[in-house]
Amino acid sequence: MSQSVLKRNRETLRKLVVVALLMFGFGYALVPLYEKICEVTGINQVVKPDTVVNTQVDKSRTIVMEFDANARGDIAWELIPRERKRTVHPGELVHVVFDLKNTTDVSVQAQAIPSFGPQRAGLHVKKLECFCFTQQEIRAGESRELPVVLVVEPTIPQDVHTVTLSYTMFEVGGTQEPKTAMRPTGGNG
Amino acid sequence: MEAVHEHDHSHDHPTGLMRWVTTTNHKDIGTMYLWFSFAMFMVGGVMALIIRTELFQPGLQVVQPEFFNQMTTLHGLIMVFGAIMPAFVGFANWQIPMMIGAPDMAFPRMNNWSFWLLPPAGTLLVLSMFVPGGSAGVGWTMYAPLTVQQGMGMDLVIFAVHILGMSSIMGSINIVTTILNLRAPGMTMMKMPLFVWTWLITAYLLIAAMPVLAGAVTMTLTDRHFGTHFFNAAGGGDPVLFQHIFWFFGHPEVYIIAIPAFGVISQVIPAFSRKPLFGYASMVYATASIAILSFLVWAHHMYTVGMPVEAQLYYMFATMLIAVPTGVKVFNWVATMWKGSMTFETPMLFAIGFLFLFTLGGFTGLVLALTPVDVQLHDTYYVVAHFHYVMVAGALFSAFAGVYFWLPKWIGKMYDETLGKWHFWLSIIFFNLTFFVQHFLGLAGMPRRIPDYSLQFADFNMISSIGAFGFGLSQLLFLYILIKAIRSGEKAPEKPWDGADTLEWTHLPTPAPYHSFETPPTVK
Amino acid sequence: MRLKAFSRLLFLATAMLMAGLASAEYQLNLKPAKTALGEAVYDLHTLVMIIITVIFIGVFGFMFYAIFKHRKSVGHQAAHFHENTTVEIVWTVIPVFILIGLAWPATKALLEMRDTSAPDMTIKVTGYQWKWGYEYLDDDVKFYSSLATPRDQIQGDAEKGEHYLLEVDKPLVVPVGKKVRILTTANDVLHAWYVPELAVKQDAIPGFIRDTWFQAEETGTFRGQCAELCGKEHGFMPIVVNVVSEDDYKIWVAEQKSAGGAAAYDPGKTYSVAELTSAGEAVYKAHCVACHQPNGSGMPPTFPALTGGMISTGPIANHLDIVLNGSKKNPMMAAFGAQLSDMEIAAVVTYERNALGNSLGDSLQPGEVAAARK
CATH class of the missing domain: 1.20.5 (Single alpha-helices involved in coiled-coils or other helix-helix interfaces)
Structure with missing residues (x-):
């Protein structure tokens, strides 16, 4: 060549x-x-406060907000919404409370991840205050009330009548007895 | 690359094993690729037979579920990365320099490296079965977060994928450079044989897609061991993200496998029809558009993860669009045969088998493109049947066609035509026995990757298992045909196929000399 | 020629096979749908099959005509054409129109499939390794559903029943004619909730919810399976949906609420070892048997044996702790505290200590489990 x-x-x-x-x-x-x-x-919600643009309450429409919660990981704890569902008007400020109970004898560092069904509704539900914005440290045997303040924006599509807001609580390391990993770290965070 | 220069002119080469370890000759390397891929084809085939043995009857008889999952994983990875891809790289090594009038590949030393990466990678895959906890039982798609639960077998599999990817990228860079820079005078791009065109496009696909896979498995590795959270919701990641990254590689991968197969078929059909390829230019454009579209449709593998409906609509329309260029190719092949003067030696039989069955696989692809239907069929045996029609009847049959077609040129001896025909007929019958019934299983709702099934699926599974053993045994006949041809085949005539008109047939003696086209031919 | 005789024989065999298939009523198509959406999917599939068949016959009609007529052995001379712009444009444009014709009904069905608005009821489905958890958000009913097929049928030691691998201990029960919204999520890895006759398949993703729906048009029992590889027992986590009349559904809900399933226990009572052991067997079969095996032999090293096991024959407090909170050392041992009631945990721990080849004679009372949870 x-x-x-x-x-x-x-x-x-x-x-x-x-x-x-x-x-x-x-x-x-x-x-x-x-x-x-x-x-x-609006598929996955970033865990930071939203800003609400329009707070005009639309009395002509009602939306059924459903609340759901899951606690994951290999530890015994519970996250339960205090109410299952509430009928709200778009634009209205909605306060709801979730109860977190740690029944183990270790303190747990926890992070909640929000998720919406249907997904496209997530874009129109604004969280002003949420326990998912920060990690929670919940001590052994502790019970705690976790508040959420949200607004369903009037921009929500006309054909959406029911919105489910679901939280999944994960343990994010920091238990007093870190796992002696047979499974590599990162699995449960 | 100085060494390259030196080596080009050294005509004495070591003998014995060292010849193969140190060789930089494209023909030697092509031969090694082909034998390696055949060996892996046998290993992956044995795994397939273990799967089919377990599925012969309802109940767990032969293997435990974990081992079954490892078999499905390794069968997939070995067949895709160890058997099919290296087989076509082997064809590329042998044929591209001869077809464009080049003396060798552009980077002969790198060519040697890219081959010799393969055996360690294959060994790692096989070895992963023997570490504590066994190999990865996650499917070849390696979806998170199941991968995080696996033992160290998963890490070996990830390393093997890294090495295989590295080898493919090096091989592809070599192929692109060879085609772009080493063509004989007068061999313009639009005069290149279609096989060369398809490999040029494939090599670009590989260079673009393989690094993305490397990224995906690297993220899996760091999620497993270094506390990252790419695919873990707890840390702000998302398991679905893995699927997006994987299929961004995975869909082009389907065409990485299929497009060189199109190339081989586009050489074989004209040769045995004694008539030039119909619509050469439209073939090139169709191949290029399939390649481009392949990067835009990946999420059609994920219709059930719950994407926004707008995204599902987009992926459905884009996927259906692929049917157009694919249709053009099939029409062109049939038009090439139309009013030809056909003979039906083994390569042509395999090419027709390819055409017939690949089209069937394409049609079921269209069925699966329709999102509402796919939601029913996703992750069932319908999908298993679909991609085996594309990969086995598509890629593998085309590779068989290529081997029978070029074997006389490579070794200067003929294969046994009668046995070749037997090989074809046994393969096509047992292939259909194995996979056609799997469509019915999928339609009735049998999920894939299960080691045991309910009684309603029993009969078709039994038929499928019988077919699989027949198909597997038929491939031993292929091995016998090869050995027989190499050891005692009749001397091949200079030009055994009337219609073959590419440079290796018109400008080189049979068998092709160890060093060919050291002075480039002139193409009119 | 031998080859010809052979191929003729094969042709005959294939024809006989096909005839056999046709007569024996094999399931060769999608199962008949029990929902309106499922019917739309069924029709769409039929439409695309018709189009495919027509094209297939057309294209391969040409090919086989060429194979028989344009062959060298019948003396056909090769023509030399190698392009024809008109033909090429025609066979590019016609498929586009066919595809548009297909896209229309497909889009319609898809939009309907994804429309989860205005449901009559919502059920949360959670995928676990390896069972399903169901939670009726409107009726406050919650339970787990796992494989009911005995292990000896799977291992081939007993005759397989009619619904082998497609039977569960507690099926999902829904009313007929109601729009049921399904929310999916998962506890550990990906799963997928798939019932062919109801035309639903939805992945379940840990950390996120997804939704789908179905509205059964007739009562009956419909069976499905997990469709996403989720580890060892992926093939053994079936789904059974009982579609019942609305009245029957109301009765069923009332029963669930009053009984509270196996969760109810008498706090004043001290249960005997025999009572707990017999109650524990069902719990063991539903939740433990996949890993620890029917006879307690486990699959060491990942799934340790319970027969003579370190924990199952050690101090009972440790035994309770690992069932309640999971293993700190072995991530495959999940925490069952959230999944099982006090009574169930007491029963299964007692069972493991007094069956499976163990006979320690001690027992755990539900009250002790409640105390340990604090």
Whole structure:
């Protein structure tokens, strides 16, 4: 092969290696991209307070808000909504309370993740105050009231009549007896 | 790359094992790729037979559920990354330099490395079965968070995928560079044989898709061991994200496997129809558009994860669109046969088998594209049947067609035509016996990846298992045919196929010399 | 030629096989749907099959005509054409129109499928390794549903029953003609809730809820399975839905509330070892048998044996603790505190200590479980 061909080959090699590296980076870029898309479409709620644009109460419509809660992980604890459902008007401030009870003898660091059904409703339910914004430390045997303040925006699509707000409480490490991992860390956070 | 320069002109090469370890010759490396892939095909095939043995009857007879899950995982990974992909890279190594009039691949030393990465990776996959806890029982799709629960077998599988990915990327860079820079004078892009075109497109797909898979499994690895939370809701991640990243790689991967198969078929059908390929330009454009579309439809593998309905609609429409260029290809192949002067030697039989069954797989793909129907059929045996029609009847049959077609050129000897035909007929009959009935199982609601099933599914599973053993045994015949051809095959004529018109047939003797086209031919 | 005779024989065999299939009433298509949406899906599938069949016959009609007529052995000379713009445009454009024709009903069915608004009732379905948890959000009924097929049938030691692998201890019960909204989530890994005849399949994802719905048009028992690989017992977590009349449904709900299932116990009473052991057997079969095996032999090292096991024959407080709170060392041992009632835990612990080859003779009272929860 002549020198000029070898030079061209090296040039092509360089470009293709750059493409491969960029695509590796792209795989990682999908992570924030996905989060952004989920945030914009309301699929996954970021755990930070929303700002409410329109607080005009729309008395002509009612929405049934359902509340649901799950507590995960290999520990005995409970998260229960104090009421199962409430009928609200769009624009109205809604206060609800969840009860968290730690029946174990260790204190637990916990984080709640909110989720909506149907997903597209999530975009229109604004949380002004929520225990999911911060981690909760709940001590052994402790019971705690966790408040949520939210507004269903009047922008919610006309064909949505029922919205479920579900929280899943996870243990995020920091128990007094960290697991001597047979399962590698990261599994339960 | 200085070493390359040196090596190009050294005509004495070591003998014995060292010849194969140190070789930088594209023909040697192509041969190694093909044998490696055949060996992995046998390993993956044995795993498939273990699966089918367990599924022969309801109840757990042979293996325990965990081991069954490991078999489905390893069967998938080994067949996709160990058997099918290396087989087509083997074809690329042998054929691309000869078809474009180049003396060798652009980076012969890197070519050697990209092959020799494969055996360690294959060994890792097999070895993962023997570590405590066994291999990964997560399916070849490796969905989180099940991957987090696995033992160290999962880590070995992840490393193996990394190495296999590295090998594919290196091989692809080599192929792209060779095609772009080393074509003989006069071999313009639109004069390249379609096999070369399909590999150029495939190699670009690989360079774009494989790093994304590497990213996905790396994230799995750090989630497992280093406390990251990419796929763990507790830490702000999302298990569904893994599926998005995986299928962003995974759907192009389907075409990485299928497109070189299209290339082989596009050489074989014209050769045995004694008529040029119909619609060469539209074939090139159709292949390119399939490749581009393949990056835009990945979430059709995820219709049941609960995406917004708008997203489901988009993915449904985009997926249906793929049927158009795929249809164009099938029509072109049939039009190539139309008014030809056909003969039906083994390569042509496998090509027709490919055409017939791949189209069936394409049709079930259209059924699955329709979201409401897919929600019913997702993760059932219908999907298993669908992708085996695409991968086995598609890619594997095309690889068989390619081997029978080019074997005389490679070794200078003919295979046994009668046995070749037997191989074809046994393969196609047992293939359909195995997989056609799986459509019915899926329609009736049998989920995939289960080691045991309810009584309603018993009869078809038994038929499928019988078919699988027949299919597996038929492949031993293929091995016998190969050995027989190599050891005592009749001497091949200079041009055994009347209609073959690419450079390796028109400008090189049979068998092809160890060093070919050291002075490039001129293409008119 | 031998090959020809062979292929003729095979053709004959295939034809006979097909005839056999047709006569024996095999399930060759989607199961008849029991919901309006399911019927729409069924019709869509039929439509696409018809289109496919027509195209298939057309394309391969041409191909086989060519194979028989344009072959060298009958002396056909090859033509030399290799393109025809008109034909190529035609066979690109026509499929586009066919696809548009298909997309229309598909879109309609999809929009309906995803419309979960205005349900009559909502049930939360939680996937566990390896059982389902059901929670009726409107009626405050909650229970677990796990495989009821005895292990000896699976191992081939007993004859398999009619609903082998598709039977559960407590089926989901819903009223006929009501729009039932299903919320799915999961405790550990991905699962998928799939009932073919009700045309529902929805992944269950840990940490998030997803929703789907069905409205059964007739009463009956419909069976499905987990459709997403979720580990070892993925094939053994079936779903059974009993669709009953509205009156029967009301009766069923009332029963659930008054009985509270096995959860009820008399706080004043001290239960005997025999009482607890016999009550514990059902709990063991529903929740423990998948890993620890019917005879308590386990699958070491991941799933330790209970027969003569360190914990099951050690101090009873430790035994209770691991059932209640899970294992700190082995993540595969889940915490059952949230899933099981005091009575159930007392029963199963007593069972494990006095059956499965163990005979310690001690027992655990539900009151002690309640105390341990504090």
